[in-house]
Amino acid sequence: MKILLTGANGYIGRRLKEKLLGEDVSLRLLARNPKSMTSDIKAEVFQGDSFDVGSLERALEGIDIVYYLIHSLQEENYRELDKLSAHNFLNAAIKQGVKRIVYLGGLGVKEHASTHLVSRIETGEILSSKPLEIETLWIRAGVIIGSGSSSFEIIRHLTEKLPVMVTPKWVKTLAQPIGVDDVISYLVSAKDIVLVGNIIVDIGSEMMTYKEMMIGCAHALGLKRWIFPLPILTIKLSSHWLNFFTPVPYSVARSLIEGLSSEVIIQNDNAAKYFPSIAPESYESAVKQAILEMEKNQVFSRWSDAGGGKDALEKEFKNDTAEALFLDRQKCLLDGVSKEALYSVFCSIGGDEGWFGYSWLWEIRGTMDKMIGGAGLNRGRRDTYSLRVGESVDFWRVEDLKKNERLLLRAQMKVPGKAWLEFRIKEDEFIQTAYFYPKGLFGRFYWFLLAPIHYLVFQDMIRSIMIKAKKLDEL
Numbered sequence: 001m002k003i004l005l006t007g008a009n010g011y012i013g014r015r016l017k018e019k020l021l022g023e024d025v026s027l028r029l030l031a032r033n034p035k036s037m038t039s040d041i042k043a044e045v046f047q048g049d050s051f052d053v054g055s056l057e058r059a060l061e062g063i064d065i066v067y068y069l070i071h072s073l074q075e076e077n078y079r080e081l082d083k084l085s086a087h088n089f090l091n092a093a094i095k096q097g098v099k100r101i102v103y104l105g106g107l108g109v110k111e112h113a114s115t116h117l118v119s120r121i122e123t124g125e126i127l128s129s130k131p132l133e134i135e136t137l138w139i140r141a142g143v144i145i146g147s148g149s150s151s152f153e154i155i156r157h158l159t160e161k162l163p164v165m166v167t168p169k170w171v172k173t174l175a176q177p178i179g180v181d182d183v184i185s186y187l188v189s190a191k192d193i194v195l196v197g198n199i200i201v202d203i204g205s206e207m208m209t210y211k212e213m214m215i216g217c218a219h220a221l222g223l224k225r226w227i228f229p230l231p232i233l234t235i236k237l238s239s240h241w242l243n244f245f246t247p248v249p250y251s252v253a254r255s256l257i258e259g260l261s262s263e264v265i266i267q268n269d270n271a272a273k274y275f276p277s278i279a280p281e282s283y284e285s286a287v288k289q290a291i292l293e294m295e296k297n298q299v300f301s302r303w304s305d306a307g308g309g310k311d312a313l314e315k316e317f318k319n320d321t322a323e324a325l326f327l328d329r330q331k332c333l334l335d336g337v338s339k340e341a342l343y344s345v346f347c348s349i350g351g352d353e354g355w356f357g358y359s360w361l362w363e364i365r366g367t368m369d370k371m372i373g374g375a376g377l378n379r380g381r382r383d384t385y386s387l388r389v390g391e392s393v394d395f396w397r398v399e400d401l402k403k404n405e406r407l408l409l410r411a412q413m414k415v416p417g418k419a420w421l422e423f424r425i426k427e428d429e430f431i432q433t434a435y436f437y438p439k440g441l442f443g444r445f446y447w448f449l450l451a452p453i454h455y456l457v458f459q460d461m462i463r464s465i466m467i468k469a470k471k472l473d474e475l
């Protein structure tokens with residue numbers, strides 16, 4: 001069986017890929033930025049974009065089953081883009097004789113759904129629109145609970161940070177959450193079940209309100225929390241609230257809050273009928289598993305992993321740092337410090353480890369970023385020590401990674417221009433460079449205004465990295 005997995009560097013895609021690699025199948029991955037997939041030696045990697053029909057047709061050649069895990073939620077006109085993407089995919093799959101599309105969408109009823117959910121439903125409708133030519137197995141999940149999932153991160157951050165919560169009245173809305181491992185089990189089995197035509201399979205575990213989810217999460221964390229739903233809190237206000245208190249940016253918070261107002265309840269019993277061997281674990285058990293993975297630093301994928309593809313392929317980033325007009329470069333000799341120790345220290349940057357000094361300045365920058373709709377510092381990182389190309393580190397994204405040699409971060413904070421931060425080991429030298437390509441006059445003003453702060457922060461940064469690396473060598 002030859003399988004194409006799309007969205008392979010996304011939250012669900014990364015986990016599904018890992019499971020499929022253990023199955024008796026031949027796996028091909030579709031990624032806009034193939035660099036984010038380089039470590040996958042057991043699968044073919046195809047560069048492609050669902051808006052580039054030629055790349056889709058090449059990727060779908062000889063494929064039996066395709067997993068469709070693509071969405072354009074990060075774009076403003078995502079609804080139109082999602083439709084176009086699904087149409088392109090359906091037509092290319094039919095042309096290449098693909099037998100089945102497996103699509104994971106959202107749970108809910110179209111009439112009461114948020115725009116985000118409507119878009120997910122429309123995608124499913126398009127993918128299922130030619131049943132005589134290709135069969136579509138459309139799996140619909142509501143809130144997915146797992147380490148690194150956006151919904152779980154929101155619930156966890158709110159419960160951990162706020163002993164007393166005033167929430168919108170929608171926390172009383174009913175939902176049927178599901179553990180991420182169960183979602184992956186359904187997806188893996190979806191390639192094998194015998195079908196006649198299309199089916200929609202709604203999946204979820206027990207029915208509960210969002211309030212019960214938060215109380216349940218607090219319980220699993222050993223905390224006691226009080227929640228008071230208030231009818232006066234608007235979608236906008238609540239989204240700002242989530243933006244500040246959780247790692248998700250305003251745009252993601254808003255689409256999630258909009259979704260809270262309508263029930264996300266299973267509408268059919270096809271999960272039990274077609275997948276009798278899968279018994280979804282309880283909410284409590286999924287939460288405990290997610291917490292355990294976080295404590296053990298074993299978060300396999302995060303909601304912020306994806307989104308690196310489009311930027312990475314854009315022409316403006318092709319030249320990398322070479323186009324920067326300004327730079328702050330700090331150098332020092334290795335002076336007996338091993339490359340391995342140095343590499344492992346600078347690759348632990350961000351997240352809980354912080355930015356090697358002047359944490360309060362970084363905090364201020366992060367807060368300012370959140371206030372203007374940026375990613376902010378509290379996005380953190382997936383793993384305390386290891387990094388992957390394409391994943392996020394606070395308000396940066398990993399652009400390049402060469403073992404014991406280089407880490408290049410691209411700024412995703414709101415900044416008037418383009419910025420990178422590079423750590424490089426070159427022969428017996430350690431070089432740290434902040435690059436900046438200013439946009440217009442304001443960009444230039446921004447760079448010169450921050451020059452004294454940069455001087456302090458970056459000098460201190462290279463010094464701290466060297467001290468930490470020396471200590472690591474001495475261990």
Ligand SMILES: NC(=O)c1ccc[n+]([C@@H]2O[C@H](COP(=O)([O-])OP(=O)(O)OC[C@H]3O[C@@H](n4cnc5c(N)ncnc54)[C@H](OP(=O)(O)O)[C@@H]3O)[C@@H](O)[C@H]2O)c1
Nearest residue numbers: 007009010011012032049050070104105144306307308309
């Ligand atoms: N995560 C949840 O909590 C959840 C809950 C219910 C349902 N679902 C459904 O599960 C599916 C996957 O969600 P996810 O959370 O894994 O999403 P995700 O982490 O945001 O990943 C989306 C993937 O789509 C890729 N992509 C976007 N535009 C593309 C394009 N034009 N061409 C090719 N690839 C493109 C992205 O690649 P780049 O890195 O290149 O951007 C990324 O790999 C979605 O249909 C979603 O509705 C998810």
